[in-house]
Amino acid sequence: MSISASKGATTAEARPSIFRRLLEQRELSIFIVVLIVAAGLRIASPNFLSQANLTALVLGLSFNAIAAVGMTVLLISGGFDLSIGASLALAGAVAGMVMTKFGMPAPIGILAGLLAGAAVGLANGLIIAKVGVNPLIATLGMQQVARGIVFLLTSGLGIPNLPDEFNVIAQGKLFTLQYPVYIMLIVVIVGEILLRRWRFFRQSYFIGGNERSARLSGINVDRVKIINYILMGTLAALSGVLLTARMGTASVSAGLGVDLQVISACVIGGASLAGGEGSVLGSLLGVILMALILNGLNLLGINPYWQTIVIGGVLILTVAVDALNRRRSSSK
Amino acid sequence: MNQPSNSLLRVEGISKAFPGVQALSDVSLDVRAGEILALVGENGAGKSTLIHILAGAYHPDAGQIYLDGREVAFGSTQAAEQAGVSVVFQELSLVPNLSVAENVFANSQPLGALGLIDQRAMYARTKELLDLFKVDFRPNAQVGRLSMGNQQMVEIVKALARNAKVLVLDEPTSSLTLQEAARLFERLNQLRGQGFAIIYVSHHLEEVLEISDRVAVLRDGKLVGIRPTAELNEHQIVSMMVGRELEAFADRGAERERGAEAMRVEGFSRGTVFEGVSFTLHEGEVLTFFGLVGAGRTEVARALMGLDSGATGAVQLSGKPAHITTPSAAMRAGMAYLSEDRKNEGLFLDKTITENFLAPNLQRVSPGGWLRWDALNKITTHYTKQLDVKTPSLKQKLRNLSGGNQQKVFLGQWLARDPKILIVDEPTRGIDVGTKQEIHRLLRELAAGGKAVMVISSDLPEALRVSDRIAVMREGKLVDIVPGRGATEEQIMALAAGVTGAKQTEEVRA
Numbered sequence: 057m058s059i060s061a062s063k064g065a066t067t068a069e070a071r072p073s074i075f076r077r078l079l080e081q082r083e084l085s086i087f088i089v090v091l092i093v094a095a096g097l098r099i100a101s102p103n104f105l106s107q108a109n110l111t112a113l114v115l116g117l118s119f120n121a122i123a124a125v126g127m128t129v130l131l132i133s134g135g136f137d138l139s140i141g142a143s144l145a146l147a148g149a150v151a152g153m154v155m156t157k158f159g160m161p162a163p164i165g166i167l168a169g170l171l172a173g174a175a176v177g178l179a180n181g182l183i184i185a186k187v188g189v190n191p192l193i194a195t196l197g198m199q200q201v202a203r204g205i206v207f208l209l210t211s212g213l214g215i216p217n218l219p220d221e222f223n224v225i226a227q228g229k230l231f232t233l234q235y236p237v238y239i240m241l242i243v244v245i246v247g248e249i250l251l252r253r254w255r256f257f258r259q260s261y262f263i264g265g266n267e268r269s270a271r272l273s274g275i276n277v278d279r280v281k282i283i284n285y286i287l288m289g290t291l292a293a294l295s296g297v298l299l300t301a302r303m304g305t306a307s308v309s310a311g312l313g314v315d316l317q318v319i320s321a322c323v324i325g326g327a328s329l330a331g332g333e334g335s336v337l338g339s340l341l342g343v344i345l346m347a348l349i350l351n352g353l354n355l356l357g358i359n360p361y362w363q364t365i366v367i368g369g370v371l372i373l374t375v376a377v378d379a380l381n382r383r384r385s386s387s388k
Numbered sequence: 389m390n391q392p393s394n395s396l397l398r399v400e401g402i403s404k405a406f407p408g409v410q411a412l413s414d415v416s417l418d419v420r421a422g423e424i425l426a427l428v429g430e431n432g433a434g435k436s437t438l439i440h441i442l443a444g445a446y447h448p449d450a451g452q453i454y455l456d457g458r459e460v461a462f463g464s465t466q467a468a469e470q471a472g473v474s475v476v477f478q479e480l481s482l483v484p485n486l487s488v489a490e491n492v493f494a495n496s497q498p499l500g501a502l503g504l505i506d507q508r509a510m511y512a513r514t515k516e517l518l519d520l521f522k523v524d525f526r527p528n529a530q531v532g533r534l535s536m537g538n539q540q541m542v543e544i545v546k547a548l549a550r551n552a553k554v555l556v557l558d559e560p561t562s563s564l565t566l567q568e569a570a571r572l573f574e575r576l577n578q579l580r581g582q583g584f585a586i587i588y589v590s591h592h593l594e595e596v597l598e599i600s601d602r603v604a605v606l607r608d609g610k611l612v613g614i615r616p617t618a619e620l621n622e623h624q625i626v627s628m629m630v631g632r633e634l635e636a637f638a639d640r641g642a643e644r645e646r647g648a649e650a651m652r653v654e655g656f657s658r659g660t661v662f663e664g665v666s667f668t669l670h671e672g673e674v675l676t677f678f679g680l681v682g683a684g685r686t687e688v689a690r691a692l693m694g695l696d697s698g699a700t701g702a703v704q705l706s707g708k709p710a711h712i713t714t715p716s717a718a719m720r721a722g723m724a725y726l727s728e729d730r731k732n733e734g735l736f737l738d739k740t741i742t743e744n745f746l747a748p749n750l751q752r753v754s755p756g757g758w759l760r761w762d763a764l765n766k767i768t769t770h771y772t773k774q775l776d777v778k779t780p781s782l783k784q785k786l787r788n789l790s791g792g793n794q795q796k797v798f799l800g801q802w803l804a805r806d807p808k809i810l811i812v813d814e815p816t817r818g819i820d821v822g823t824k825q826e827i828h829r830l831l832r833e834l835a836a837g838g839k840a841v842m843v844i845s846s847d848l849p850e851a852l853r854v855s856d857r858i859a860v861m862r863e864g865k866l867v868d869i870v871p872g873r874g875a876t877e878e879q880i881m882a883l884a885a886g887v888t889g890a891k892q893t894e895e896v897r898a
Contacts, residue, residue, distance in 0.1 A: 254759070
């Protein structure tokens with residue numbers, strides 16, 4: 057009850073420019089951190105700016121960035137998905153099976169892989185929205201189930217020697233960059249635009265902000281949640297199909313640990329585990345920051361066992377800074 | 389008549405203000421050992437504030453509290469309990485998954501060797517208390533599986549386990565069946581006989597007359613009087629509760645013709661929450677549902693909006709049968725519902741004013757699915773201006789606005805949908821006096837502009853002030869609908885509290 061009477065409602069506000077929005081939001085601060093880390097790496101390692109390193113870096117982060125788009129939407133709506141690593145592996149295995157065992161052409165294999173991921177998402181969505189199981193538990197269980205199916209389908213061995221017509225989707229190049237980079241850019245740009253401007257995706261902000269209010273505002277909460285999980289599963293599968301094509305092999309251990317990496321990246325990028333906040337651009341910057349740090353550790357020849365420690369530290373630091381800011385602003 | 393010498397608990401000159409409200413001013417009363425003092429008053433009369441002060445949850449701005457003749461200051465609820473004052477709030481504080489004994493001794497478990505909880509002693513002590521209280525459940529029963537009446541008993545036993553000398557009960561029968569209430573009264577009589585001092589807060593005047601020794605009446609934060617129960621009847625208590633001069637309401641406007649029928653509800657029931665509710669709501673009128681807390685008014689509105697399922701009965705909107713099962717269907721049918729709990733059900737406190745306007749207006753500002761910020765900014769600006777929302781910017785987070793301004797945003801975002809039927813639940817709860825009048829005027833204007841306005845209010849002066857008609861509910865039933873003009877507080881309160889004479893069939897309490 058602290059507001060002092062002022063001149064009344066402000067008059068017509070122009071739509072804030074992208075620049076102003078950036079200034080006010082999380083994205084700019086992460087962008088600055090990304091630049092600082094990049095500059096540091098430029099100084100520390102002459103190899104950082106080499107074409108080979110940069111193309112490998114960009115390709116490498118594309119897989120996580122695609123999944124991060126789905127995760128961002130999910131986190132905004134107050135959801136959560138720990139099964140994306142398993143969905144990713146499942147999509148690769150299903151695509152591989154369809155092509156090698158049943159001799160289907162690559163497009164059918166890709167489609168089957170994407171559908172497998174969508175199915176996992178649908179199952180998650182139904183269990184969470186309709187049955188009311190906590191997302192953490194539901195997707196943790198689904199992680200085990202989906203990973204188990206991968207082992208069953210491939211007898212625990214994975215599927216090697218995938219056809220070239222399939223592998224080309226991740227190994228083919230356009231202007232020195234592999235196709236997955238372009239696919240990632242399309243997913244990110246479309247995701248960013250849809251999340252800002254498309255009615256359906258705006259609803260997620262309200263659901264994550266206050267689910268009961270959202271329901272009373274006429275939002276079909278269950279439907280939005282289910283569709284968000286399907287989207288998440290499908291994007292995880294897209295990432296999985298591309299990763300599989302990149303390797304030429306469907307691996308049973310593909311995507312291990314990806315769940316937490318992607319969630320961490322989104323949270324670093326400003327998404328809140330409590331829901332209601334986040335943006336695709338922020339999450340992309342989070343993915344880039346994590347990729348840069350890992351890349352730096354490699355370039356500097358630091359023991360790879362440090363990688364997870366550093367990533368974990370960065371995550372905690374980001375969230376801690378955020379929590380401190382919040383405490384300060386709410387106590388004024 | 390005041391005998392401070394044998395009063396166990398005495399408060400003197402207690403005052404407490406909240407922003408915009410003087411909740412209590414200069415209240416003095418006492419309760420004696422072996423006495424049940426009933427505390428009554430309208431909603432908002434200050435009962436709740438007084439209880440919270442006794443519980444140590446609020447600190448009075450002025451005044452003293454004496455326990456056993458010694459002045460005490462309760463810095464916290466723990467301090468109050470330690471001193472021997474225990475408050476059993478309407479919302480119970482039990483942990484449903486734990487046993488009765490674990491609940492009774494929450495945080496005060498008897499300790500044995502090594503500082504571990506002495507389970508045996510805890511259960512034995514609970515058993516003693518339960519036996520003393522003649523209840524038929526066991527110390528190891530899971531609390532969540534007990535009936536509401538028995539849970540209430542556990543709460544009282546919990547207070548006794550802390551050596552309470554003064555027991556304050558806030559609406560203890562609100563969720564009890566008649567039989568459970570009767571048993572509760574037996575126990576309270578027993579406690580009175582054992583020398584406890586009991587403060588009994590209730591809306592139900594029959595109960596008050598039955599159980600209490602004296603009645604203290606609060607009105608507008610002031611003590612109207614304390615009288616021995618034997619000298620009072622229900623009508624006298626009611627007139628003490630409402631005895632204010634009716635304030636004139638200048639903006640009421642001329643009597644108008646009612647417009648077309650916007651909604652007709654017939655035989656609307658949901659379990660025992662509300663039963664057989666029938667009414668019509670017309671364009672151009674304000675129909676206020678008045679009743680005591682728990683009378684079922686909000687539940688009727690929620691069922692109409694498709695928020696709670698399981699209601700039976702017929703609903704017609706503008707003469708056509710309607711079957712509404714979701715809030716979005718209700719919205720499409722031209723209905724808008726503003727919940728009484730605007731913070732948890734309606735608004736998004738961590739979002740800006742503009743974003744809050746977006747929530748119920750998503751369809752409207754996104755033709756073809758694409759969000760149009762300019763359209764959104766336009767309606768936000770328009771309605772915040774019209775309702776005179778005080779804020780430095782439309783990008784202010786709602787959390788930073790006052791309750792009154794939040795309520796204006798809430799109204800504005802729904803008015804932007806141009807609903808035919810507007811249902812507003814407790815439109816001015818927790819709102820400062822100035823904004824309250826603005827909102828009353830607005831509700832009248834909306835009706836004058838042709839909207840069908842249904843208000844749910846527990847604030848009697850408000851109901852009399854804004855309503856064309858007042859529908860009074862009591863214990864899930866619509867008791868009567870009376871014209872707002874000419875209605876008196878006594879008349880409405882008597883209907884709401886069931887003081888209409890002895891023809892009621894359900895008077896089985898003895």
